Amino acid sequence: MTTVIETRGLRKTFGATVALDSLDLTVREGEVHGFLGPNGSGKSTTIRVLLGLLRADDGSVSLLGRDPWTDATELHRQLAYVPGDVALWPNLTGGEVIDLLGRLRGGIDERKRVALLEAFELDPTKKGRSYSKGNRQKVALVAALASDVPLLILDEPTSGLDPLMEKVFEDWVAQARQEGRTVLLSSHILSEVEATADHVSIVRAGRIVDSGSLTDLRHLTRSSVEATLARPLAPSEAERWPGVHSARQDHDRVVLSVDTSAVGDVVGRLGTHGIEALTCQPPTLEELFLSQYRDELTAPRPDEQAVVG
C-alpha cells in the first residue's frame, strides 16, 4: 500500500499560539482514516496545511508524493475537500454551487450527483442564503462525493446534519472506500469514526498521541468481561490472572477489566468455574479517546461551579 498523506514534525504557529507541534500523520491508500480530536486540537490547521492553504513553519508534508505548498494546483485535481463550516455564495443556488465546484475540480459524476441529491434530500434550487447550516454542509458533501477524485478530505463534514443524514453520509463513505478511494475524516464524533474508519489518529494539542488501526488500538486497551458463574470465584483470585487488571463482585456476577489481548485466556479460566452467562464488551472509541484525555476531565463540572458560585 502506498502512502497518500505523510507529515513529519509538522509545526505551525499563529503568533504565540502553537497550533501544530511536531505532528506526524500517515494515511495509506484506500483507507478511511479517522482524525480525532476535540475542538482546537489542530485538526483543521493540519488539513489546511495539507491543502496548501497554510504554510507549515517547520517539518515535511507530502500529499500523493508531492508538496502541497508548491504543487497545490496539481494536487487539487486529485482531491475534494469539505470544510467544517461551509460558506456558500448567497445568490447562487445549491445546484449551481455543486456544478461549479465539480467543474473547478475537473468533472463530476452525473449519476452520483442525482443519487446524492436524492439520498441527502437536498433541494438544489434554493439560494445559498436560504440554506440552513446542515443543508449548506450537504451542498459541499454532494459536490465532493460526486467528484471523480481518489482522495477525499473531510473536515468535520457532518456538523449540522441530523442523525438520519449522518447515516446516509456513513453509507457514502463506505461506498467511497469500496471504490478504492482514500478518505481523511476529521471528527470529534466518535460514533461516526467508529462506523466508518479503519484507521484512527488521535490528535491532542497539535500532536498525534495515538495512531493505528481500530483493531490495534482496541488491543491496547481493556475489555470488560462480565460472567455469571456456577461455582463462585473470589475477585482477589481473578486479579492474579495474567491480563486482568481489576475484578469485583456485582450481585451474582463477577466483572473483570481485562487486556483485550488476554480476553481468550481469561474466558478459558472462567470456563473452569462453569459459565452460565457471559458478556464481553470491546472498548469503544469513546474509551480510547477518554483514556488519552483523562487528565483534562478534571476540569470543574457545571454543577460543581454552581456550588462555588
Place this chain on the structure above:
Amino acid sequence: MTSTFAGTAALLRLGWRRDRWIITAAVLTMAATAYGSMAATLDLYPDDTLAAAGARVMAENPSVTALYGPLPSLTAAGVGVLKTIMMGSLFAAFLAFALVRRHTRTEEEEGRFELVGGGVVGRRAPLAAAVCLALLSVLATGVLCALALLPTGVDPVGAVALGVTILVAGLVMAGITAVAVQLTATTRGAGGIALAALGLAFVVRAGADTSERGQDLVYASFLGWAERVSPFGDNRLWMVVPAVALTALLLVAADALLQRRDLGAGLWAARPGPARASARLGTPFGLAWRLQRGALLGWTIAYAVLGSVVGSLASSVADIASSPGMEQMLRKMSGGQGSILEVFFGTELRFMAIGVAAFGITTALRLHSEENAGRAEVVLATRVSRWRWLASHVVIAMGGALWLLLVGGASAGASAGAVSSTGVGELLPAALATAPAVLVCVGLTVTLFGLVPRLTPLAWALLAAFVLLGEFGALLELPAWVMGLSPFDHLGSLPGGDANPAGLVGLLAVATAVTAVGALAFRRRDIAT
C-alpha cells in the same frame, strides 16, 4: 412597545465599541479639513472687497457650481466654506450610510444577529441602535465642524449653519439607508439602493444648480436642502426642520417594513433559482463575473445617466462663458488649458474618475470578503491556482473600471456633442485618459490584500486621502510631493490641454507594480480562515 426596543442601549455601546476609532478619526479629519479650508481662504483674502472679486469668478464658473453648488455669498468666508458645504454633506451622508448598513444588514447577513437576537434584544433594537449611532456621529461631525471654524474669527452663525448643512445631509441619508436595508437581504443590494439614491440626489442637485430656469428643482434633492442652508450667506438654520421631518418619515417607513419581514430576509423574498449551473459558471472568472455582474450593470446605468447629465450642461456652460474676459479669468483660475467648456469637462471627468475608482475598490474588495467568509478556501482547494483566482477578480475590477469610463465618456460626449462643439471625439479619450489613476487605486487595494489582508478596507481611506489632497491640497499650500502622492495629481488636462503622456505611463507602471506586489505577497501568505 418598550420590549421591542429592549437592548438598544447595549447594542449602541457595542456599535461604538467596534467603530469608535474609525468614527473618531473620520470626524476629526472632516473638522480639520473644514478649519484648514477656511483658514487658508481667509489668509488669501484678508478683506471682503478682495474676496468679492475672486468670489465673483468662482460664482460664475459652472464647473464649480456643478460640483459644489452656488457660492453662499460674495465674501471671504463664503469662498472658504464652499467646498466644505458639499464635501461635508457627502461625508456625513457616507458616514450615516456606512454605519446604518454595517450595524443592520451586514450583521444580519453574517448571522451575528442570531447570536444577539437570542438574548434580551427587542425586534426594533438593532435598527434603533444603528440609527442612533449614525445620528450621533453625524451630529458630532456637524458640531465639531462648526466649532472648528470659530478660531478663524468668522461669524458664529455661519459656523452653526455649516453644522446644520452637514446634519441635514447625514440625517436624511441615515433614513434612506434604514429603508434600503429592509428591502433586500444582501448588504450589497442595500448599498446599491442607498448609494443610487445618493447619486440621484447629487445629479439632480448639480443639474438644478447649473440650469438657468430649473433652480427650484434643487429642493427635490436632500443634498440641495443641505446646500441651501447657505452658511455665511442666508444662514437658513430652519432647513433642519424639514430634514428632521423627512428623516422621521423615512424611519417610520423603515420600521413598518421591518415589522413585515423575517430576520435575515428582505422584503423582496428570495426566489428559487436554477438547479444546474450554466455553462459559463465553471471557471474562476465565470464565478467572479456571476458575483459582480449585477453591480457592474447598476454602475453602467448610473454612469450612462451621469454622463448624459454632465454632457447636457454644455449649453449653459457655453452661454456663461461667452464673454472673453470671463473666459480668460476662468482659465487662469483653474490652471487648465483649452476652452472654458473643455476646462469644465476636464473637471467633471476627473470627478467621475473618482467614482470609477470607488467601483474598482469595492470590486477588488471582493477578494477580501470572499476570503474572510471562507468561500475563497473552497475554491482554492480545487485545481484553481491562487494566481488565477486573484486575477479573476482583478480583471473584473480593472476591466469594469475601463468600461465605466468608456460608458461615462461616450455618454457625456454624445449629449454634449448635440449642443456644442465638444463631442465624443474629445470626451471619450479624455475619460479614458483618467484610467491609469483608477488602475493605481485598484492596484493599491490588491497590495493591501496581499500584504496586510486584515487591513484591505483601508483602500477606502487611501481614496479619501486622494480626494482630500485634490480638493484642499492646493488651498492648504501643501508641497508638490505631497500633492503628488495622489495618482489623480498626475493626470493631464484633457480635453483640450496636454495629455501628460509621461505621467500616464508612470501611473500605469505604478499600477502594474503595486498589483504585482499584491499578487506575489498573496501567493506566499496563509489563507485566512
